[in-house]
Amino acid sequence: MPAIVLIGAQWGDEGKGKITDFLAEKAQVVVRYQGGNNAGHTIVLGTEVYKLHLTPSGIFYPDKLCVIANGVVLDPAILLAELDNLRARGVTTENLRISANAHVIMPYHRLLDELEENARGAGKIGTTGRGIGPAYRDKIGRSGIRVQDLLETDALAARVEENLAEKNALLTKIYGRPPLRAEEIIAEYSAYGARLAPYAADTSLLINERLARGERVLFEGAQGIMLDLDHGTYPFVTSSNPVAGGACTGAGVGPMCVSAVLGVLKAYTTRVGAGPFPTELLDEKGEQLRQRGGEFGTTTGRARRCGWFDAVVARYAARVSGLSHLALMKLDIMTGIGPLKICTGYRLPNGTVLTEFPLSARVLSQAAPVYEEMPGWDEDVTGVREFADLPPAARAYVLRLEELAGVPAALIAVGPEREQTLVRGKIFE
Numbered sequence: 204m205p206a207i208v209l210i211g212a213q214w215g216d217e218g219k220g221k222i223t224d225f226l227a228e229k230a231q232v233v234v235r236y237q238g239g240n241n242a243g244h245t246i247v248l249g250t251e252v253y254k255l256h257l258t259p260s261g262i263f264y265p266d267k268l269c270v271i272a273n274g275v276v277l278d279p280a281i282l283l284a285e286l287d288n289l290r291a292r293g294v295t296t297e298n299l300r301i302s303a304n305a306h307v308i309m310p311y312h313r314l315l316d317e318l319e320e321n322a323r324g325a326g327k328i329g330t331t332g333r334g335i336g337p338a339y340r341d342k343i344g345r346s347g348i349r350v351q352d353l354l355e356t357d358a359l360a361a362r363v364e365e366n367l368a369e370k371n372a373l374l375t376k377i378y379g380r381p382p383l384r385a386e387e388i389i390a391e392y393s394a395y396g397a398r399l400a401p402y403a404a405d406t407s408l409l410i411n412e413r414l415a416r417g418e419r420v421l422f423e424g425a426q427g428i429m430l431d432l433d434h435g436t437y438p439f440v441t442s443s444n445p446v447a448g449g450a451c452t453g454a455g456v457g458p459m460c461v462s463a464v465l466g467v468l469k470a471y472t473t474r475v476g477a478g479p480f481p482t483e484l485l486d487e488k489g490e491q492l493r494q495r496g497g498e499f500g501t502t503t504g505r506a507r508r509c510g511w512f513d514a515v516v517a518r519y520a521a522r523v524s525g526l527s528h529l530a531l532m533k534l535d536i537m538t539g540i541g542p543l544k545i546c547t548g549y550r551l552p553n554g555t556v557l558t559e560f561p562l563s564a565r566v567l568s569q570a571a572p573v574y575e576e577m578p579g580w581d582e583d584v585t586g587v588r589e590f591a592d593l594p595p596a597a598r599a600y601v602l603r604l605e606e607l608a609g610v611p612a613a614l615i616a617v618g619p620e621r622e623q624t625l626v627r628g629k630i631f632e
Contacts, residue, residue, distance in 0.1 A: 205462050206420040207630060208447045209530075211427025212466030212520035214474040215445075216500065216507060218532035219467045220244025222614060223260035223423045225624055226465075231418035233261025234410060236453030237274040237443040238425030239308060239338065240281045241331040243500065247619040251292070257282045258289065258299065259423055265295045268413065270406045273304040274443065274453020276338040277350065278313075279395035301399060302406040302455075303351035307392070309363075311370040311383055312337040318378045328439050329476020339442035341366070350403055353396030360389050407455025414460050422450040428466075428520045429474075436564050439478025447524035463630060466526040466610065468517060470534045470600070473498050473507040479568040482510035482546045496536045511544040511574065514607035519560035521610050528613035528630060531601060534584060534593075535617045541579050543600060547607060548573040577603060585618045590625050 207226065211217045224246050227233050240256040247253075248263060255262070257277065259269040271277065286296045312334030319337075320330045330336060341347040346369075348362045364385050371382035414420055428434060430441040431449075443449065447464045451457060471492055474480045483489065489509045492498065498507035520526060537543060549557045549570035561567050580596040587593055593601070605612050613628035 205417070206414060206422065206456070206460045207463045207465055208422040208424070208450045208461055208524075209465045209467065210424040210445055210447055210524055212468040212524075212526065212529070213427050213472055213513075213516060214429040214480075215242070215425075215427035216473055216475060216498075217427060217467040217469055218530075218616060219423065219425075220246050220255065220260045221532070221616060221619060221621075221624075222465070222467050222530045223421060224263060225614070225621055226421055226630060227261035227264050227267055229419060230261065230267060230421040232268045232270065232410060232413050232420040233259045234270040234272050234406075234420060234422045234450075234454050235259045235275055236272045236422050236424060236450045237445060238441065239276040239333060239335040240278050241333045241335045241441065242425030245619075248621070253289075253292075256285060258285050258296075261421065261423075262289065262296065262299065263294060265298055267298060268409065269299045270410060270454070271299070271301045271305060272406050272410075272454040273302040274449065275302070276306045276308055276335055276342070276443075277301070278308040278333065279353070279392065279399060283395065283398055299402055300404045300406055300409060301350055301402040303349065303354075303403045305350050306338055306342045306347040307350060307353065308334040308338045309348060309366070309392070310388055311366070311374070312341070314380070314383075315370070315373065318380070327477055329478065336442040350396075350399060353392055354400055354403060356389070356393050359392060359396070360385070363388050363392070410454055410456055414456065420460075422454060422461075424449065428524060429516060431523075434523045436478045436567060439476065439564065463527045464525050465528045465530055465613070465630060466520050466524065467530045467532060468520070469496075469532045470512060470537050470604070471496075472510045472513045472516065475500050475505055475507050479564055479570075480508055480510060481549055481567065481570050481572045482513045483508050484510045488540070491540065492536065496533055511546055511572070512604060513546045513572070514604065515546060515549060515558065515560050517604070517608035517610075521608055526608075526610045528628060529605065529608060529610050530614040530616070531604065531612045532616045534597060534601070534615055537579065537597075537600070538584060539579070539581050543577045543579050544574040545577065545603065545607065546572040547575055585623060587617055588622075588625065590615065590627050593625075
């Protein structure tokens with residue numbers, strides 16, 4: 204059962220969309236298994252740039268089955284607009300299927316997300332305000348609305364009215380907002396259901412049937428390991444499980460089907476939103492990385508915080524997700540940066556040096572990075588297509604990152620386009 208889980212091995216925004224698009228050529232099925240439209244993947248195809256938030260990156264291959272699985276929380280308006288845009292640009296969406304069990308983001312989720320974040324004041328966690336957290340909260344609380352509910356007006360009406368009894372009490376009594384009207388929501392979401400009906404399916408069944416036939420399946424995660432609800436820098440995390448194990452629960456497959464786990468990370472580190480970030484550069488060098496790397500959120504447009512490569516994070520990602528390979532992104536951005544630093548540990552105020560990632564966000568916020576320095580390079584690498592042809596300093600940098608992470612880099616990106624990807628190892632056997 205040749206299945207690969209592709210995950211972010213930092214704080215998200217690592218370039219997973221490019222790698223999914225690159226690997227999708229050799230897969231028959233591409234599955235998005237968690238998150239919502241708080242994630243964004245940028246795909247560059249020649250002169251065309253596509254920004255996806257919910258649609259699996261394999262959509263650009265019309266012969267691939269693309270799946271939005273049960274672990275995703277779905278904003279129907281966002282997805283339908285995305286599909287309309289793709290079709291308008293000549294991309295077919297007939298190969299897309301959506302789990303009937305996927306939960307739906309409702310208007311009250313978006314509203315409560317914004318109100319709750321504003322109420323946190325100085326303690327804001329950096330949510331995108333897209334309603335992701337409140338939707339997952341209702342899912343866990345067993346009061347969520349699923350795609351299958353949108354297909355039956357009576358079922359939808361009952362669920363909406365039941366939920367509004369609680370949500371309107373919160374809006375009016377806690378936040379002083381006017382109540383939402385059930386009939387308006389029911390009409391809007393029934394219309395979405397009619398448009399989504401041709402895509403709705405038992406996607407777990409579809410995926411397992413394809414696996415049983417020996418087809419190659421690529422599971423595409425959103426965000427990154429350091430934003431994982433259980434294993435990330437809590438509470439500055441997302442509301443789902445981007446770790447490799449999330450692919451099994453998020454898509455309805457067993458762990459024995461997974462043959463490889465590919466962790467995507469940049470040649471430096473970025474983070475969006477609040478929370479501790481030991482290698483963050485608040486100087487000219489950090490701004491240089493931001494501008495050269497185009498480090499602005501696909502979904503929100505927010506400037507990303509930038510810093511040196513953190514090998515402690517890379518080792519942690521390898522451990523909690525069982526990484527078998529790395530995909531190292533944006534090596535070209537490091538050209539001309541000068542001497543490069545790599546974080547190999549964290550020094551605490553008492554002088555203790557940690558080489559493993561701490562469980563406590565409080566401890567992490569007090570940590571100072573321990574760096575080793577390597578020479579940089581000035582040669583343009585964007586036209587290089589073989590690892591051996593990289594400048595010696597660039598090869599040495601990649602090899603050191605591999606050594607510190609304990610995982611080989613099978614793919615190395617030297618630019619945003621498909622062909623700007625160096626292949627050093629087999630992913631799909």
